[in-house]
Amino acid sequence: MYGFEAMTFNIHGGYLEAIVRGHRSGLLTAADYNNLCQCETLDDIKMHLSATEYGPYLQNEPSPLHTTTIVEKCTLKLVDEYKHMLCQATEPLSTFLEYITYGHMIDNVVLIVTGTLHERDVNELLEKCHPLGMFDSIATLAVAQNMRELYRLVLVDTPLAPYFSECITSEDLDDMNIEIMRNTLYKAYLEDFYRFCKKLGGATAEIMSDLLAFEADRRAVNITINSIGTELTRDDRRKLYSSFGLLYPYGHEELAVCEDIDQVRGVMEKYPPYQSIFAKMSYGESQMLDKAFYEEEVKRECLAFEQQFHYGVFFAYMRLREQEIRNLMWISECVAQNQKSRVHDSVVFIF
Amino acid sequence: SLIGAAIKAPRITSKNLISVIFCEAVAIYGVIVAIILQTKLESVPASRIYDAESLRAGYAIFASGIIVGFANLVCGLCVGIIGSSCALSDAQNSSLFVKILVIEIFGSALGLFGVIVGIIMSAQASWPSKA
Numbered sequence: 001m002y003g004f005e006a007m008t009f010n011i012h013g014g015y016l017e018a019i020v021r022g023h024r025s026g027l028l029t030a031a032d033y034n035n036l037c038q039c040e041t042l043d044d045i046k047m048h049l050s051a052t053e054y055g056p057y058l059q060n061e062p063s064p065l066h067t068t069t070i071v072e073k074c075t076l077k078l079v080d081e082y083k084h085m086l087c088q089a090t091e092p093l094s095t096f097l098e099y100i101t102y103g104h105m106i107d108n109v110v111l112i113v114t115g116t117l118h119e120r121d122v123n124e125l126l127e128k129c130h131p132l133g134m135f136d137s138i139a140t141l142a143v144a145q146n147m148r149e150l151y152r153l154v155l156v157d158t159p160l161a162p163y164f165s166e167c168i169t170s171e172d173l174d175d176m177n178i179e180i181m182r183n184t185l186y187k188a189y190l191e192d193f194y195r196f197c198k199k200l201g202g203a204t205a206e207i208m209s210d211l212l213a214f215e216a217d218r219r220a221v222n223i224t225i226n227s228i229g230t231e232l233t234r235d236d237r238r239k240l241y242s243s244f245g246l247l248y249p250y251g252h253e254e255l256a257v258c259e260d261i262d263q264v265r266g267v268m269e270k271y272p273p274y275q276s277i278f279a280k281m282s283y284g285e286s287q288m289l290d291k292a293f294y295e296e297e298v299k300r301e302c303l304a305f306e307q308q309f310h311y312g313v314f315f316a317y318m319r320l321r322e323q324e325i326r327n328l329m330w331i332s333e334c335v336a337q338n339q340k341s342r343v344h345d346s347v348v349f350i351f
Numbered sequence: 352s353l354i355g356a357a358i359k360a361p362r363i364t365s366k367n368l369i370s371v372i373f374c375e376a377v378a379i380y381g382v383i384v385a386i387i388l389q390t391k392l393e394s395v396p397a398s399r400i401y402d403a404e405s406l407r408a409g410y411a412i413f414a415s416g417i418i419v420g421f422a423n424l425v426c427g428l429c430v431g432i433i434g435s436s437c438a439l440s441d442a443q444n445s446s447l448f449v450k451i452l453v454i455e456i457f458g459s460a461l462g463l464f465g466v467i468v469g470i471i472m473s474a475q476a477s478w479p480s481k482a
Contacts, residue, residue, distance in 0.1 A: 006432045014435060020356025021439050308436055
């Protein structure tokens with residue numbers, strides 16, 4: 001029953017919700033970002049970060065520091081927090097937490113397959129995988145030659161197995177097909193996650209549907225923009241759009257026939273929430289689109305914390321942390337390459 | 352919620368135990384009313400157990416117990432939920448503690464109303480005099 005979850009939520013979820021809210025208070029604020037933007041070297045960044053919650057993770061790093069090390073350690077912190085929460089969770093919260101990582105698993109699978117195609121070393125690829133998306137037998141992905149083998153050898157044991165039924169073809173893996181495979185998998189994952197949240201009901205269903213719908217719409221727009229000018233047919237494009245979200249189904253029909261960015265903008269401006277995003281960009285500019293989408297996503301995720309007794313806070317927290325890590329990576333890269341003026345181009349403040 | 356939030360903000364532990372104590376207070380109301388009710392109980396001679404007066408007295412005592420039980424059950428749930436929000440918001444911003452405590456006090460008044468009504472109901476339960 002919506003409205004009565006307060007009576008029983010705390011029995012199983014109260015401890016973890018309190019932990020997540022405690023972690024959220026440790027996210028970097030605008031003041032922290034201002035300090036970091038004024039750093040001259042990576043050592044300065046390390047010094048500033050050691051005053052925040054990242055301290056214990058960075059203090060043992062010898063200088064000279066690399067940007068990838070900073071990002072790796074921050075990701076490690078996120079992974080530790082996630083594993084701690086996963087250990088303590090019971091059903092259905094543990095399933096929910098696992099769903100959050102399937103997106104990373106899909107990315108890892110695609111990374112390894114692409115790398116194998118380009119004859120890279122398996123160990124090198126494994127190091128580049130996102131730690132939240134690791135699963136056993138991931139290394140054997142390197143030996144697969146086409147999708148059917150991929151499925152049969154490796155993926156049938158993983159939680160991603162049901163998503164592959166939509167994209168098993170006998171075609172061999174090549175660059176174009178891999179991107180299509182990635183997007184098809186992600187579409188199946190989002191729809192599965194959406195159904196799962198609806199089944200949970202109550203405040204979780206409401207808040208998560210909103211966040212997932214925004215994610216689905218954002219991916220639809222990105223697919224459209226990236227496939228303008230490629231040989232992806234309109235039907236193929238339409239198959240990659242998820243079947244929920246604000247744009248479903250009429251927006252998808254219109255997006256499928258778009259041929260350039262201005263047409264995309266025309267379609268999106270019919271939907272009030274996205275109109276404000278597209279209004280921030282002047283005509284012909286698409287670099288700022290990513291940042292505008294990230295800002296909107298961060299705003300919605302902060303709103304998820306306004307309500308208590310639902311699982312949306314876990315999803316929102318993981319996403320906010322990932323955004324913070326992206327910010328830190330951008331700031332470190334700008335500082336390392338001495339392009340301080342571009343720092344504010346891509347940093348999204350969370351508070 | 353108290354345990355989880357205290358990991359990041361250990362200062363909240365002692366103040367937020369008040370919420371837990373409010374919950375215990377409603378249990379004490381139950382004990383008090385049970386003691387009061389048992390002093391009201393009397394045995395009635397067999398010839399008079401179906402008289403209107405004795406039926407009324409019996410039902411009054413029964414109703415008093417049910418009222419106090421349900422009122423304090425709901426009050427306990429209410430105080431617990433508010434106490435959880437109180438712990439979480441105190442961990443983020445300590446000026447919020449007293450404000451949410453006021454809400455919690457209003458919530459615990461529900462249990463008190465139940466006890467008052469229960470005592471009024473049982474006070475006028477008079478058994479027929481033995482005749």
